[in-house]
Amino acid sequence: MPERALPYRPHNHDVCVSDALAQARFLCREQNARLTTIRERVLELIWQSHKPLGAYDILAKLSADGHNSAPPTVYRALDFLLQHGLVHRIASLNAFVGCAHAGESHRGTFLICRDCGNVLELDAPAVTEAVESAARAEAFHPDDVTLEIAGVCPRCRPLSGASRHD
Amino acid sequence: MPERALPYRPHNHDVCVSDALAQARFLCREQNARLTTIRERVLELIWQSHKPLGAYDILAKLSADGHNSAPPTVYRALDFLLQHGLVHRIASLNAFVGCAHAGESHRGTFLICRDCGNVLELDAPAVTEAVESAARAEAFHPDDVTLEIAGVCPRCRPLSGASRHD
DNA sequence: CCTGCAAATGTTATAATGTTGCAAATTTTG
DNA sequence: CAAAATTTGCAACATTATAACATTTGCAGG
Numbered sequence: 548m549p550e551r552a553l554p555y556r557p558h559n560h561d562v563c564v565s566d567a568l569a570q571a572r573f574l575c576r577e578q579n580a581r582l583t584t585i586r587e588r589v590l591e592l593i594w595q596s597h598k599p600l601g602a603y604d605i606l607a608k609l610s611a612d613g614h615n616s617a618p619p620t621v622y623r624a625l626d627f628l629l630q631h632g633l634v635h636r637i638a639s640l641n642a643f644v645g646c647a648h649a650g651e652s653h654r655g656t657f658l659i660c661r662d663c664g665n666v667l668e669l670d671a672p673a674v675t676e677a678v679e680s681a682a683r684a685e686a687f688h689p690d691d692v693t694l695e696i697a698g699v700c701p702r703c704r705p706l707s708g709a710s711r712h713d
Numbered sequence: 714m715p716e717r718a719l720p721y722r723p724h725n726h727d728v729c730v731s732d733a734l735a736q737a738r739f740l741c742r743e744q745n746a747r748l749t750t751i752r753e754r755v756l757e758l759i760w761q762s763h764k765p766l767g768a769y770d771i772l773a774k775l776s777a778d779g780h781n782s783a784p785p786t787v788y789r790a791l792d793f794l795l796q797h798g799l800v801h802r803i804a805s806l807n808a809f810v811g812c813a814h815a816g817e818s819h820r821g822t823f824l825i826c827r828d829c830g831n832v833l834e835l836d837a838p839a840v841t842e843a844v845e846s847a848a849r850a851e852a853f854h855p856d857d858v859t860l861e862i863a864g865v866c867p868r869c870r871p872l873s874g875a876s877r878h879d
Numbered sequence: 880c881c882t883g884c885a886a887a888t889g890t891t892a893t894a895a896t897g898t899t900g901c902a903a904a905t906t907t908t909g
Numbered sequence: 910c911a912a913a914a915t916t917t918g919c920a921a922c923a924t925t926a927t928a929a930c931a932t933t934t935g936c937a938g939g
Contacts, residue, residue: 638804677837678843681835681837682864687865692862693805693863700851701851701852785888897925898924902917906913
C-alpha cells in the first residue's frame with residue numbers, strides 16, 4: 548500500500564488520480580462489479596481535487612464533457628461508488644470525496660478545512676475505538692458512523708482567512 | 714442538573730418537554746435573547762418526541778396550529794435555536810432534535826436508531842478527547858464536529874426489524 | 880405618549896439537492 | 910442467438926433551503 552499525500556501539502560495530484568482509478572479498477576474486477584464508463588468518469592471527476600464535489604457539480608462537468616446527462620445518472624453512479632467503498636459522502640456538505648482507503652474496511656473520519664475546502668480522510672483507530680466503546684456503553688449497535696470535523700488545516704492556520712489555498 | 718431519561722426507555726415525556734422549555738426560557742433571559750412565540754413553539758414541536766423533525770414537518774405542524782407560515786419562518790426559528798444551543802441539526806437526516814444539554818458547552822454525539830428513529834445525545838468526553846487528539850496529530854484546528862452514529866438501539870435490538878417502537 | 884430604530888415576521892419566488900417510474904439500450908448468461 | 914438482468918436515458922417531481930423585500934412588532938429615548 549503506497550503512502551498517501553496529505554491533501555493540503557503540495558503533491559503531484561495526478562498520482563492521486565491515477566492511483567485511485569487503478570485501485571478502483573482492481574477492486575471492481577475482484578468483486579465482479581462493473582466499473583462502467585460513466586462510473587469511472589464520475590470517480591475521476593471526484594478525484595480531480597481533494598475538495599468534496601456536489602452531485603450537481605459532477606453533473607455540470609459531465610455536461611461539459613459533451614455527455615448528455617440528468618441527475619439520476621450522477622446519483623446512480625455515486626450510489627455504485629459509495630456501495631463499493633470508492634467514494635464517501637460528506638453529510639455536512641452534501642458532497643462527495645474520493646475514498647483514500649478503498650478496499651480497506653474502515654469508517655471514514657474527515658478533517659474538512661473551512662478555508663481551502665480540502666478534506667483529509669483520517670485513519671484513526673483510537674477514535675473508532677472510542678466511538679464504539681461509547682456506543683457499547685449504551686448497548687447501542689452501530690452500523691454507520693458519520694464523523695466530520697470542520698476547522699482550519701495547518702496550511703491555512705497561520706494566515707487564517709488572509710488568503711485561500713487551492 | 715436533573716437526570717435525563719433515555720429516549721428509548723419508557724418515560725414521562727411531558728417532563729422532557731417542560732424541562733426543555735423551562736431551561737430555554739431561563740437561558741434566553743440570561744442572554745437577553747428573545748424566545749418569541751414562534752421560536753418557543755418550534756422548540757416545543759421539536760421536543761414532542763426524541764425523533765428528529767424535518768423543517769417541513771415543523772412547518773406542517775405550525776400550519777396545523779392555524780398558524781400561517783412559510784419555510785423562512787421555520788428556518789429562522791431554527792437558526793435562532795441552533796445559535797443558542799437549544800437544538801441540534803442532524804446532518805445525516807436533514808432534521809433537528811432538542812438539545813439534551815442546553816447551556817453546557819459541548820459537542821453533540823448522537824446515537825440514531827434506524828428502527829425506531831429515536832436519537833440519544835451522548836455526553837462522551839472520551840470520544841471528544843480522541844477526536845481532538847486525532848485532529849491535533851494532523852495539526853488541524855477543529856471548530857465543529859459532526860458525529861452521528863446510526864445503528865440499532867437496545868430496545869429494538871433483540872427484535873431487530875420485527876416491530877417498530879415509537 | 881410618540882417617534883424612530885432595530886429586530887422579528889410575512890410573503891413570494893427561486894435555488895439546491897435528491898428521487899420515482901418507465902422506456903430504451905447494453906451486457907451477461909444459458 | 911434469445912432471454913434475462915443490469916445499466917442508462919429521460920421526464921417529471923419531491924424535498925430541503927435561501928434570497929429579497931415588504932410589513933409588523935418591541936423597545937429606548939425624547
